[in-house]
Amino acid sequence: MMAYFIPSLQDPRLVASFQRVCGLFLQVEDVGSTNNSCGNGAGADSEQVLRTRPSMNGQWRHTAEEGSLHLQGQGKPRYVVKNYFFYYLFxxxxxxxxxxxxxxxxxxxxxxxxxxxxxxxxxxxxxxxxxxxxxxxxxxxxxxxxxxxxxxxxxxxxxxxxxxxxxxxxxxxxxxxxxxxxxxxxxxxxxxxxxxxxxxxxxxxxxxxxxxxxxxxxxxxxxxxxxxxxxxxxxxxxxxxxxxxxxxxxxxxxxxxxxxxxxxxxxxxxxxxxxxxxxxxxxxxxxxxxxxxxxxxxxxxxxxxxxxxxxxxxxxxxxxxxxxxxxxxxxxxxxxxxxxxxxxxxxxxxxxxxxxxxxxxxxxxxxxxxxxxxxxxxxxxxxxxxxxxxxxxxxx
Structure with missing residues (x-):
């Protein structure tokens, strides 16, 4: 049992799950893409939050219905914050x-x-x-x-x-x-x-x-x-x-x-x-x-x-x-x-x-x-x- 339990505590998906519970979601690709995902199964949720499109200079712009998109530059992961209390607290x-x-x-x-x-x-x-x-x-x-x-x-x-x-x-x-x-x-x-x-x-x-x-x-x-x-x-x-x-x-x-x-x-x-x-x-x-x-x-x-x-x-x-x-x-x-x-x-x-x-x-x-x-x-x-x-x- 310990041989299973300890490696499970190293699983990055456990960390991602905690982040999503606290309102933090990963956005790797353009939301308009069919392959979009936001963390482990969060893509559908984030698609309701915002829609992104590439601008002329290769960066990203967005419109938000709720939440916010933090940009880390072209080709790097982006993330959605839906709970700012936890964001600023942590x-x-x-x-x-x-x-x-x-x-x-x-x-x-x-x-x-x-x-x-x-x-x-x-x-x-x-x-x-x-x-x-x-x-x-x-x-x-x-x-x-x-x-x-x-x-x-x-x-x-x-x-x-x-x-x-x-x-x-x-x-x-x-x-x-x-x-x-x-x-x-x-x-x-x-x-x-x-x-x-x-x-x-x-x-x-x-x-x-x-x-x-x-x-x-x-x-x-x-x-x-x-x-x-x-x-x-x-x-x-x-x-x-x-x-x-x-x-x-x-x-x-x-x-x-x-x-x-x-x-x-x-x-x-x-x-x-x-x-x-x-x-x-x-x-x-x-x-x-x-x-x-x-x-x-x-x-x-x-x-x-x-x-x-x-x-x-x-x-x-x-x-x-x-x-x-x-x-x-x-x-x-x-x-x-x-x-x-x-x-x-x-x-x-x-x-x-x-x-x-x-x-x-x-x-x-x-x-x-x-x-x-x-x-x-x-x-x-x-x-x-x-x-x-x-x-x-x-x-x-």
């Missing part, structure tokens, strides 16, 4: 799983909430994401085929699919936040659990809706994260104490992630997975050095008083201060990225005597050093420099 949820969200969300928790929680978020996020990304390029299972699946994202289509790192990141962040705060703050654990389940579920389902993963990819991503968190949770406090107090922390935090990035599993084609993994490890590296330095100089920025803490009330003044800290911090991080990326690219390209172009940036010896330098600087500035600036501007 596109938003998919954005929550992007690295850019976590690279802004994690520092924000450091500036506006509790560095104790941030340290655990960064550590678990880095471990889970590295193992998830590396697993993709070791297992090498493809993403769902289109057709029958509608694919709403193109950047990561060159990556392999098993496991879903979006599902892993959302599950790790949600439940790490819950576990790190449940004894530290006074709040309803039931509500916290519901929020964690809701976020991880939305992001996981968004990977099906966008056509990027099979059901098995998503399930395995969640289960793998649960196992990793279960194995590491008893050691969170021990590892946190070590990273703050050990004199070897800066050396280990820089050298080990860099070597892990440089020795990332090789592929026979270029994939953004290695670069994304380098970004994740670099951010964690820079943050760890920042955490260590702050502790050495007595700048922990943690709330004080007896545990558990009261959850701060969100007054207009508190909200404005949080927004100010966020805007100042993000501005500094954007400037850091621009400056360090420009300098590191010039240095690395000059070292290897290659021009700075897109092809050069895909090479291992170029991509890993410049991305590691850029994003480790961002992690360090976010945790060590920005809080000092907040103090100087009296925003703390």
């Amino acid at each position: 596109r938003f949820a998919a954005a929550l799983g992007q690295e850019i969200f976590y690279i802004t969300f994690l520092p924000s928790t450091y500036w506006n909430f509790d560095p104790y929680v941030t340290r655990r978020l960064v550590g678990v996020w880095a471990i889970v994401m590295y193992l998830g990304q590396a697993s993709k390029d070791i297992i090498k299972w493809p993403r769902p085929l289109s057709p029958p699946v509608v694919k709403l994202e193109t950047r990561v289509d060159a990556e392999y699919g098993m496991p879903s790192t979006h599902a892993m990141a959302a599950t790790a962040i949600s439940f790490t936040f819950l576990l790190a705060t449940m004894y530290r703050y006074k709040y309803s654990f039931a509500l916290g659990l519901m929020a964690s389940v809701l976020m991880s579920t939305l992001v996981s389902l968004s990977r099906l809706y966008t056509g990027m993963h099979t059901v098995l990819d998503v399930i395995c991503g969640i289960l793998l994260t649960a196992v990793l968190m279960g194995l590491t949770y008893p050691f969170w406090n021990i590892l946190d104490d070590l990273q703050l107090t050990s004199p070897l922390t800066p050396l280990i935090a820089v050298v080990l992630p860099f070597l892990m990035s440089y020795n990332y599993p090789a592929l026979d084609h270029y994939s953004p997975t290695r670069g994304d993994t380098t970004i994740i490890l670099a951010v964690a590296s820079g943050c760890t050095v920042g955490f260590w330095m702050n502790y050495q100089y007595g700048q922990t920025y943690e709330p004080t008083g007896p545990l558990p803490f009261e959850v701060p009330s969100i007054t207009p003044q508190v909200a404005l201060m949080a927004i100010a800290r966020f805007l100042v911090g993000i501005s500094i991080l954007v400037a850091t990225r621009l400056i360090v990326k420009t300098i590191s690219l010039k240095v690395v390209c000059a070292w290897f005597h290659v021009p700075d172009d897109m092809e050069a940036r895909k090479r291992l010896e170029i991509e890993v050093p410049y991305k590691f330098a850029t994003y480790s600087s961002i992690g360090f500035v976010a945790t060590a420099i920005v809080p000092l600036l907040h103090q100087y501007l009296k925003l703390l």
Whole structure:
């Protein structure tokens, strides 16, 4: 039975069925064609929705009685959206799983909430994401085929699919936040659990809706994260104490992630997975050095008083201060990225005597050093420099 059940979870038709239930249909050919189909048996339905005709320039125009046609260019699949609530809900949820969200969300928790929680978020996020990304390029299972699946994202289509790192990141962040705060703050654990389940579920389902993963990819991503968190949770406090107090922390935090990035599993084609993994490890590296330095100089920025803490009330003044800290911090991080990326690219390209172009940036010896330098600087500035600036501007 398992020999049938597990492969069925990899069937792209299962993903296409979920998309159609949520009002997303594939349209491969002109609706006027007798061979038209929209996903697995959706052609007749979509024919009632709109009629398309080629225009003079080879693109497509359409008239719609209901729904909408999103065009992806000549010769590429097109799709029909009949339920915009699910469309925007899952596109938003998919954005929550992007690295850019976590690279802004994690520092924000450091500036506006509790560095104790941030340290655990960064550590678990880095471990889970590295193992998830590396697993993709070791297992090498493809993403769902289109057709029958509608694919709403193109950047990561060159990556392999098993496991879903979006599902892993959302599950790790949600439940790490819950576990790190449940004894530290006074709040309803039931509500916290519901929020964690809701976020991880939305992001996981968004990977099906966008056509990027099979059901098995998503399930395995969640289960793998649960196992990793279960194995590491008893050691969170021990590892946190070590990273703050050990004199070897800066050396280990820089050298080990860099070597892990440089020795990332090789592929026979270029994939953004290695670069994304380098970004994740670099951010964690820079943050760890920042955490260590702050502790050495007595700048922990943690709330004080007896545990558990009261959850701060969100007054207009508190909200404005949080927004100010966020805007100042993000501005500094954007400037850091621009400056360090420009300098590191010039240095690395000059070292290897290659021009700075897109092809050069895909090479291992170029991509890993410049991305590691850029994003480790961002992690360090976010945790060590920005809080000092907040103090100087009296925003703390």
